[in-house]
Amino acid sequence: MSEDKKIKITSDTKPVAGAVDNLEKEFKEHSVAEFFKKNKQMIGLYGKVRTLTMVIHEYVTNSLDACEETGILPNIDVKIDELGDEYYEVTVTDNGPGITIENVGKAFGKLLAGTKFHRLMQSRGQQGIGASGCTMLSQMTTGKASKIITGKEGKKAIALELVIDPRMNEPKISNVKEIEKDFRGTSVQAKFKGCLYRDSDQGALEYLKRTAIANPHAQISFRDPMGQKTVFKRTHNTLPQRPAEIKPHPKGTTVDDVLTYCKSTKGRTVASFLTNDFDRMGAKGIEEIKKRVHFDLNKDPKLLTWEEAEEIVKAFKAISFIAPSTDALRPIGEEQIRKSLQSIVQPEFLTVLTRKPTVYAGGYPFQVEIAIAYGGGSGRKVGDQTSMDIMRFANRVPLLFDNGNCALTKAIQTIDWKRYDIKDPSTAPVTVFVNFISVHIPYTGAGKQAIADEEEVLEEIRLALMQTGRKAGIYIAHKRRESENQQKRLMFYKYIPEVCKALSTITKANEENLKKKMEKMVLEKLKIDEQKEEEDRKKTEKTLANDDNSFITKPKPEKEENKKKLKK
Numbered sequence: 376m377s378e379d380k381k382i383k384i385t386s387d388t389k390p391v392a393g394a395v396d397n398l399e400k401e402f403k404e405h406s407v408a409e410f411f412k413k414n415k416q417m418i419g420l421y422g423k424v425r426t427l428t429m430v431i432h433e434y435v436t437n438s439l440d441a442c443e444e445t446g447i448l449p450n451i452d453v454k455i456d457e458l459g460d461e462y463y464e465v466t467v468t469d470n471g472p473g474i475t476i477e478n479v480g481k482a483f484g485k486l487l488a489g490t491k492f493h494r495l496m497q498s499r500g501q502q503g504i505g506a507s508g509c510t511m512l513s514q515m516t517t518g519k520a521s522k523i524i525t526g527k528e529g530k531k532a533i534a535l536e537l538v539i540d541p542r543m544n545e546p547k548i549s550n551v552k553e554i555e556k557d558f559r560g561t562s563v564q565a566k567f568k569g570c571l572y573r574d575s576d577q578g579a580l581e582y583l584k585r586t587a588i589a590n591p592h593a594q595i596s597f598r599d600p601m602g603q604k605t606v607f608k609r610t611h612n613t614l615p616q617r618p619a620e621i622k623p624h625p626k627g628t629t630v631d632d633v634l635t636y637c638k639s640t641k642g643r644t645v646a647s648f649l650t651n652d653f654d655r656m657g658a659k660g661i662e663e664i665k666k667r668v669h670f671d672l673n674k675d676p677k678l679l680t681w682e683e684a685e686e687i688v689k690a691f692k693a694i695s696f697i698a699p700s701t702d703a704l705r706p707i708g709e710e711q712i713r714k715s716l717q718s719i720v721q722p723e724f725l726t727v728l729t730r731k732p733t734v735y736a737g738g739y740p741f742q743v744e745i746a747i748a749y750g751g752g753s754g755r756k757v758g759d760q761t762s763m764d765i766m767r768f769a770n771r772v773p774l775l776f777d778n779g780n781c782a783l784t785k786a787i788q789t790i791d792w793k794r795y796d797i798k799d800p801s802t803a804p805v806t807v808f809v810n811f812i813s814v815h816i817p818y819t820g821a822g823k824q825a826i827a828d829e830e831e832v833l834e835e836i837r838l839a840l841m842q843t844g845r846k847a848g849i850y851i852a853h854k855r856r857e858s859e860n861q862q863k864r865l866m867f868y869k870y871i872p873e874v875c876k877a878l879s880t881i882t883k884a885n886e887e888n889l890k891k892k893m894e895k896m897v898l899e900k901l902k903i904d905e906q907k908e909e910e911d912r913k914k915t916e917k918t919l920a921n922d923d924n925s926f927i928t929k930p931k932p933e934k935e936e937n938k939k940k941l942k943k
């Protein structure tokens with residue numbers, strides 16, 4: 376080290392008297408609840424409108440997960456009451472399985488507790504902080520407890536109130552009562568201050584509308600703070616098949632994962648641990664691993680060292696395994712997406728695609744569903760303007776926030792929409808629906824609103840967009856030609872009187888006669904144009920009719936309107 380780079384130890388670097396002792400005294404432990412209490416933005420609870428929508432999101436996703444896991448067609452009732460300035464009460468009631476008295480406290484009053492975090496299974500929740508995060512926000516902003524009523528089949532329902540003790544990250548339950556009313560399901564009621572209800576793109580109504588689109592088997596009713604009631608009726612009476620839990624795939628496993636899994640394995644030897652606890656691990660895989668590691672695979676897995684786990688993961692990388700099982704995924708399905716969008720968005724044209732499952736990061740199965748809707752209620756409407764609306768979903772959950780940072784948005788932005796006759800997405804009456812499903816969604820944060828841009832995910836979404844874009848393009852191009860012809864006609868009619876007036880002045884011919892002749896000529900020309908248009912329409916319909924996933928709901932809606940315009 377050169378002279379001038381040496382650290383100089385001078386009297387200036389001596390600590391201030393007593394400071395070291397004071398610093399040591401400041402050393403404290405904190406619970407995860409205290410952490411999130413201080414950093415509620417990390418779980419998406421920030422912004423006045425966003426906060427209220429996120430609260431609804433957490434409760435509703437839990438209700439849907441619970442109903443589906445137990446084979447119940449979900450009926451969910453959401454109410455928001457305004458109690459004062461930026462002060463609301465939220466009530467969400469479901470007809471799900473209910474929660475036992477033993478677990479209800481932890482479900483709503485302990486962060487990082489739940490039934491989903493430890494499983495590789497397609498579900499909406501995956502962290503164990505949604506419901507308890509809301510309980511904490513409620514007590515932080517109002518000082519009030521959350522009220523829960525929960526009833527299980529054949530048992531008396533119970534009502535209770537709870538808050539979280541942040542220092543211990545434990546629930547504090549009070550006022551437990553048995554209630555006589557026959558009730559099966561869970562109802563949560565909590566108060567929140569510092570938030571706002573808005574009927575906007577990011578408000579609870581839009582969130583529930585999108586939830587209904589992606590969950591056609593759910594019946595969702597909503598009462599807003601003004602007392603306005605909206606019911607999203609179930610359009611499909613069968614529950615999606617329960618997703619299967621899958622085992623971790625060796626290719627997506629880290630050394631730390633191996634050491635975590637081996638602590639809870641039922642396998643008595645490392646060989647049986649690997650065979651039982653990993654996807655696609657058979658006798659051949661074990662033989663290959665045996666050749667590559669320097670310890671006995673008959674060893675007790677609970678005694679595995681870091682170095683031995685490292686050898687196992689190195690072997691995982693070197694050996695080829697069959698790709699992970701993808702049959703555990705449960706897409707919404709083309710038929711259901713079509714029904715939902717037709718009932719809620721009511722587009723003029725719709726094309727839908729559910730791609731085959733594939734894998735990201737070596738070990739996580741995922742699948743992409745895309746729909747492109749055009750015309751009718753498609754697109755995002757602000758005043759007179761309609762622009763492309765992007766509806767993002769992860770495991771059927773609408774993602775309303777953080778769109779700029781999300782792989783789904785990024786994939787859509789990389790598409791050259793001009794190829795599909797969408798010249799300018801900011802003026803296109805188009806809705807792009809994307810549902811990304813996986814046993815593990817790679818969210819960019821605990822707020823679960825944006826998906827990380829894994830290479831395979833981006834590519835798969837792009838392919839699906841191009842496939843559906845081509846079909847939408849055929850219809851949109853046909854509509855463009857139709858509208859251009861219409862413009863031409865209007866121009867002819869507009870200028871006939873002026874042209875005839877000028878001609879009559881020059882030629883001294885009778886202006887009225889000229890007008891009649893000219894109108895006859897234009898009408899004949901228009902007839903030819905209409906014939907061509909009809910042929911074009913039939914051709915477009917025929918091309919799209921050969922495709923099972925494209926639907927034209929209203930083939931000629933504008934034409935009638937324009938005809939009326941012409942007559943005027």
Ligand SMILES: Nc1ncnc2c1ncn2[C@@H]1O[C@H](COP(=O)(O)OP(=O)(O)OP(=O)(O)O)[C@@H](O)[C@H]1O
Nearest residue numbers: 437441482489490491500501502503504505506561
């Ligand atoms: N309405 C409900 N019916 C039945 N069980 C519920 C209900 N709401 C919550 N639970 C249980 O409480 C647990 C905790 O819910 P919470 O929302 O905190 O976490 P999560 O849903 O597991 O994951 P995430 O944090 O990603 O939402 C759930 O895993 C579930 O077992």
Ligand SMILES: [Mg+2]
Nearest residue numbers: 437500505506
């Ligand atoms: Mg949850």
